[in-house]
Amino acid sequence: MTIKSGKSRVKNLFVNSSTAKVLCEYLIQKGINNELLISTLACELHELELADFRLNISAYHALWSLALSYTSDERLGLKLAQNPHNEEMGLVAHIFFNSPTLYEGLQQYQRYYSLVNEGMHIEIHNDDKFTYLEYVCDYNEVYCSADIEHTLALSVLRVQDHINRKLDLEAVHFQHPAPGDISEFKKIFRCPLRFNQSHSTLIFKKCYLNYKLPRRSPYLYKLLIKHIESLSRKILPAISFTDSVKTTLESQLSKDKVDAENIAKRMNMSRHTLYRRLKSEGISFHDLLDEVREEKAYAYLNKGKHSLSDIAFLLGFSELSAFSRAFKRWTGISPAKYLKSRPQE
Known part of the structure; x- marks a missing residue:
């Protein structure tokens, strides 16, 4: 996968119910028990008919798993x-x-x-x-x-x-x-x-x-x-403070200005306020920076348009060896080995 885990955030994600409605109608035609659908979705079937109804993404995926197994x-x-x-x-x-x-x-x-x-x-x-x-x-x-x-x-x-x-x-x-x-x-x-x-x-x-x-x-x-x-x-929820910091970090990575002091300054606050507000959303500045770098590393590697040295620079690492150590910590393998393991187009 080219994307990272975020189990705690996924719990609060939702999807439109239109596909779930079609999927349920199909399964009912195939003879599935309505109660099984209701327990899987954690909602009543008639709720899927509502234009503005939103279904938890975990329940939505559980419905797909049930449908694939049943059919x-x-x-x-x-x-x-x-x-x-x-x-x-x-x-x-x-x-x-x-x-x-x-x-x-x-x-x-x-x-x-x-x-x-x-x-x-x-x-x-x-x-x-x-x-x-x-x-x-x-x-x-x-x-x-x-x-x-x-x-x-x-x-x-x-x-x-x-x-x-x-x-x-x-x-x-x-x-x-x-x-x-x-x-x-x-x-x-x-x-x-x-x-x-x-x-x-x-x-x-x-x-x-x-x-x-x-x-x-x-x-x-x-x-x-x-x-x-x-x-x-x-x-739709308003953009979180964490997402705002993440966007700022992404814009500053290649400029080697991703220290907390500079990011806080760009967001018109003190470093202490930056730390405090991130902590209130359950993440530290260090972990968020690490998350941004990991996501960007996968994106650059999978596009195949940059050398490893260029990627290290784009991610704000001082040298290639620092990037390699970080990538091995994230994945257990070096970036060079990751590239070799990818399917060739």
Whole structure:
């Protein structure tokens, strides 16, 4: 995995209930006992019908585990993406399809994706030819292979159904290992597939971003944006102090200015206040800096665009040996050995 553990934080993460609703309906059709679903979800089934209902991510993953076990279908995520039940779209999907262009739709998708899944975020990158839509897990506990297969397949099938069937993909990446049989993947995505990648990613021609969406309703779009802004203010937590410090640390790593004194100064407070407020959120400055460096180290190593010496510099280490010692403390192996162990593309 390219992301680190965060069990204490995962307990307080939530997802939209729309996929859970579809999954439960499918399992009920297959004859599962309703009480088993209720005990797994720790909520009543009718609550999944509520537009603003949020399901704890641990319960959501438990539902996927139950579904995979009950059906003995390892590709259940792909199958559900082709299920007629999935024609019922959520709020974020409606905003996407009512945006003026594909580019603006993806911008809104990225902006509001935390309403769909608080454990992941969207990153969009472009090069000269292609756009990369990355589904990035913030903690390894939130990664669910069946769920990500369902998410990517559903995204592709909806775009083809509601926009244009000729918007083909260049490649699809999955973070998890390849299954023994990928024929169902080939049927849906119809492009080169890669597994064991840094992030799960949809890759398509950059020129598609200018595509005007055919079913757009400007009036509905404005209403939807107004509603989702109101909803996000109610259910999304304000950014924590820890996250603010983390963002500041990330901006200062390569400048070798990640001592507590400098970070506190940049945040207009004393070092003592910095320490105290981090402690109140259950983390020390030293541990947070270590966490930031570890996350960035994985990201740089998996991109494969920097030498080990450059990565050490970008992470704020004085020399390569200091980075190597830290990485071995995090993982048990050296960064050089980690690179050799990665699957070759």
